[in-house]
Amino acid sequence: MMGKGGEDYGKQEVSSSKMSAPEVFPAWGREVQECEKHYGVSRRSGLSSSDVEKRRKIYGLNELENHEGPSIWSLILEQFQDTLVRILLVAAVISFVLAWYDGEEGGETEITAFVEPLVIFLILIVNAIVGVWQENNAEKALEALKEIQSEQAAVIRNNKRIPNLPAKELVPGDIVELKVGDKVPADMRVVELISSTLRLEQGSLTGESEAVNKTNKAVPEDADIQGKRCMVFAGTTVVNGNCICLVTQTGMETEIGKVHTQIHVASQSEEDTPLKKKLNEFGEALTMIIGVVCALVWLINVKYFLDWEYVDGWPSNFKFSFEKCTYYFEIAVALAVAAIPEGLPAVITTCLALGTRKMAQKNALVRKLPSVETLGCTTVICSDKTGTLTTNQMAVAKLVAMGSRAGALRHFRVDGTTYSPFDGKIHDWPCGRMDANLQMIAKISAVCNDAGVAQSEHKYVANGMPTEAALKVLVEKMGPPAVDDDRSFSSSGDLLRCCQRWNENDRRIATLEFDRDRKSMGVIVNSHSGKKSLLVKGAVENLLERSNSIQLLDGSVVALGDNSRSLILQALHEMSSDALRCLGFAYKDELPDFATYDGDENHPAHGLLLNPANYSSIERNLTFVGLVGLRDPPRTEVRQAIEDCRAAGIRVMVITGDNKNTAEAICHEIGVFGPNEDIRSKSLTGKEFMELRDQKAYLRQNGGLLFSRAEPRHKQEIVRLLKEDGEVVAMTGDGVNDAPALKLADIGIAMGIAGTEVAKEASDMVLADDNFSTIVAAVGEGRSIYNNMKAFIRFISLHSWSLWSVTDGI
CATH class of the missing domain: 3.40.1110.10 (Calcium-transporting ATPase, cytoplasmic domain N)
Incomplete structure (x- = not known):
């Protein structure tokens, strides 16, 4: 680790290309001279080549990591973890074996006997292909995050200006020059303003609706992201002015790197949709009932494959008939196959596909089929403010x-x-x-x-x-x-x-x-x-x-x-x-x-x-x-949409990175809060919420809640707590800062017009018109589809059982 004066950088033994980085230095809370001293650099001359090499061995390249995704075979196997799918797979195998066995017994196998198992196999294959495609598509959010990174930077090294250094070669301590239109290549401390004003557009990372004025003066060490006015963050854009900056964090240690990690973690903890959970319960119950009934059917007929010898009217000895035992076992298995609604996966997929078509007509573009029915079960909508509840136009x-x-x-x-x-x-x-x-x-x-x-x-x-x-x-x-x-x-x-x-x-x-x-x-x-x-x-x-x-x-x-x-x-x-x-x-x-x-x-x-x-x-x-x-005015139709949510039993929570007073005024205007409602207990900053003792109890409050100045980790934590409490959570967002929560939510909803590619790739659904009222319309459509599917599942299940009883006399 580097000493206070910067002389000890890279003097440790190096056993790999990248060692663990030193503890984060709070550059935003220290004066410029102290920052230069800590990193052992002068803004005029920059780092030497030897310093760069030493620090690269410690910190590695300034790029986001490539998380190795699951293999194609593991994705395929994952599609058969569903209880109902496993039942259908077993039923198809047994049907195929029985058809083959009957053909062998009769000396000729009829092709029609194989139709049922082949159809089941075909349904399962199509279902697996769709599932693998969707799982593979989920990793694109991390790739989209890499695309917003800067590729080049103007750097001062060895007392010379390098105008086009590859950004991935930056190390902490590098001196970088920024000008209008530049994309920031790493998290950096502003050390000198060349122009009188420096403004950066960092709304995609922090949720702020306006470009932010930057300074080279220190701020409190406990400041949140929005409060770090002397820091510029990787992936944000300079819209006014130019300056000299000192690189403080690179790669995965940057704020955007932390978002990358959060997206990856959220993708690893995705849960089954409400419908899939109910289908698993249905499959387990069906397996138990079919198993018990078929066992009873086979046991009832034991007397037919045991030939008893009678002496004086009493059974004294018996002979076991394997042929009859097998015959009645085939009957029991045939009953089990007949009781399974093999058309159910196809029906569910068809219903969801038709649902996506209807939602597209209402400007809700569904990226993942299960999200159609998840919308119908939504109990809480966590909405971003800027661009969703408001127009994102001053x-x-x-x-x-x-x-x-x-x-x-x-x-x-x-x-x-x-x-x-x-x-x-x-x-x-x-x-x-x-x-x-x-x-x-x-x-x-x-x-x-x-x-x-x-x-x-x-x-x-x-x-x-x-x-x-x-x-x-x-x-x-x-x-x-x-x-x-x-x-x-x-x-x-x-x-x-x-x-x-x-x-x-x-x-x-x-x-x-x-x-x-x-x-x-x-x-x-x-x-x-x-x-x-x-x-x-x-x-x-x-x-x-x-x-x-x-x-x-x-x-x-x-x-x-x-x-x-x-x-x-x-x-x-x-x-x-x-x-x-x-x-x-x-x-x-x-x-x-x-x-x-x-x-x-x-x-x-x-x-x-x-x-x-x-x-x-x-x-x-x-x-x-x-x-x-x-x-930034609220959309005219949002107030009615929030009233519709309240009537439907759906709570609306607003989570934004914007200013608290601005957010409260908008929430009063759109009906999240009443015009004269005391909201002191219902409006917190992200930092204040994280300091609460019983966060789940706070989230259970009736009515709307507002969380302002929320960072990505705050949004993710709120969504996680709601899910743990049994809520089905829909999360809306448009920026990079929303992506982890979008990924973690039961259904993530991104903005199609103002949304970043990162948010879109992390979401399950995209709004073509960026309108909150479209979400409410989509929830109504999702509920209709969900109810229709439940009714059809009951019908097809009862139909299978009725055919079973009529055909076999049970």
């Missing part, structure tokens, strides 16, 4: 603008749950042209914005940050700018024609990037009149601190007094209480340093823009104009 829900006087605000409710500019409207919107204040809000939303919206396959998708895309959709709902010069207006066919018109009227000449300190983004624009102005959007409190005036309805500017400030903060508090993400807007017309600036690199003002430390001073003495509240 939308503006509320707009607050300035009024006609300093002490007044105007509130507008905004409809719409997607990125479609035509989805919903703004309530109480003024008729005719927008007033000056609303126009300024629209201008800032459109121009101080790097996102876009595109139409793809009959749906609208965001290009760039979801919040910025939502602002552009708001601008389209607000309408075009009220300008006299229409010559620059784009064609009416453009999707974001209002935004484009604003950008044509006010051309951006400089950008003041967002950073975590001032929490705002600004752009300097040049209008048609040649006037320069600064447009800013960001955190409301921060903009208010840097503002000294407000713009009223008619465009006039007045001083920002205490009364106006209090009103704005009150509106902010109300929207934040409703779990809305709030953004404020402000502008500035007086820019003396940039009066003649037009993007020229030789202009003195250009030097100010090169240093982000100057941005705060540029964004001073602003004029505040309004704010908006955004959210």
Whole structure:
């Protein structure tokens, strides 16, 4: 193990290509200098070649392990572990032997005598082929997990930059450079921010609906995954900024490696479906009854194969007739074969296949046949929030603008749950042209914005940050700018024609990037009149601190007094209480340093823009104009679906990696909790749940439960405890973090649109429309199929027994 200064790395005896790795160093809880010292590396020079070789012997390659799956023969044998299948196999063998024996006795074997055993054999072979195919398909989840790993990395070694080093060659202590669009190759500690802002999309791993701002500052050692803001994780993507990182974990020690292990463990502990359990019970009972009855039939006829000699009317001696004994044994065996419903496996497979067809028509694509009937037995649905209960598309829900006087605000409710500019409207919107204040809000939303919206396959998708895309959709709902010069207006066919018109009227000449300190983004624009102005959007409190005036309805500017400030903060508090993400807007017309600036690199003002430390001073003495509240809105049909679940006796639990307040607000809105229900005992973080003494008792509570900030292991543990308590659990999810729980659940349900390939491969069913209500419809269909199969099993069993009794006189 490496010493504190890093000198002892690799100095131990090496007996294999990979030895046990040292204990995890909590790099997220230590300062950068301490991390560099621990790993014995400098961010400027990186590791030496000898250090790399020593560490590779300890840690191995940076890749996920290949778990050796079961052999094809073990999979085939596994298909005959079912009690009913074994009964049918024995029945088929006995039928074949009897047919052959009868043919030998009669001197000629009729081909029709072999039809029944051959049909049974054929049914069992087809059943085994389907089972082997499904079992073999289950391992694809682990392969899909490998595909999201990065293949190359830009690494600093031996004081040189290697731009395309294979990612599998990384070792702890390596210095890696990340930029926009890069996929993170290992778990790493951020040691230096090159850009002012670093954002990563890690929703697939953590369940967060927004890109996460990263820092190089230490966080508490007991922080959860979401709280490790100075760490970047393998498989996540950089969406903004660039940085220098230090590799801390590789291969199976990364967070994605832990998910890989959890998926593998879950795949090893898969249980029989409810129907299979009942069929096994039915098979065992059938075996016992048939065995007892056939033994009685054979024993009753003992007198016929014992020829007694009588003396004075009393039996004194007997002769054993082997021929008659065999004859009556054949009768008993024939009765046993006749009593077995050999058509049952074929009927079950056919019913399930027809069920998958019906479910596909309702956007539920079944990947494994048994999951059809498992749905019908579901008692608990553990649902992810983002993308399942919500649209996974940010939308503006509320707009607050300035009024006609300093002490007044105007509130507008905004409809719409997607990125479609035509989805919903703004309530109480003024008729005719927008007033000056609303126009300024629209201008800032459109121009101080790097996102876009595109139409793809009959749906609208965001290009760039979801919040910025939502602002552009708001601008389209607000309408075009009220300008006299229409010559620059784009064609009416453009999707974001209002935004484009604003950008044509006010051309951006400089950008003041967002950073975590001032929490705002600004752009300097040049209008048609040649006037320069600064447009800013960001955190409301921060903009208010840097503002000294407000713009009223008619465009006039007045001083920002205490009364106006209090009103704005009150509106902010109300929207934040409703779990809305709030953004404020402000502008500035007086820019003396940039009066003649037009993007020229030789202009003195250009030097100010090169240093982000100057941005705060540029964004001073602003004029505040309004704010908006955004959210990932719930799907409109989810509330009714949850009511249907409750009526059907199915409990709904929400398990999400997202923020607790946001998740609680959504659960109130969709009906998991009542509007005024006290949920303090029903809403826990994943960490709080794991600290409970009696977790099973907590899960038995009536009504809905919410688990927020849940990590993959938390989700898996909740599913495991529910199953141990006798519940039939359906688990929904779309991210890598959901895959272990999807695999462990009685039925895992992945999202078809937003779901990762890892989640889809780990699931039993895929939703084509990512809609929770589709699950409820599929459960109803599953119950119908399950009840129909139970009825048919009773019918075919009674039919076999009735034929048996009629034919043989029993």
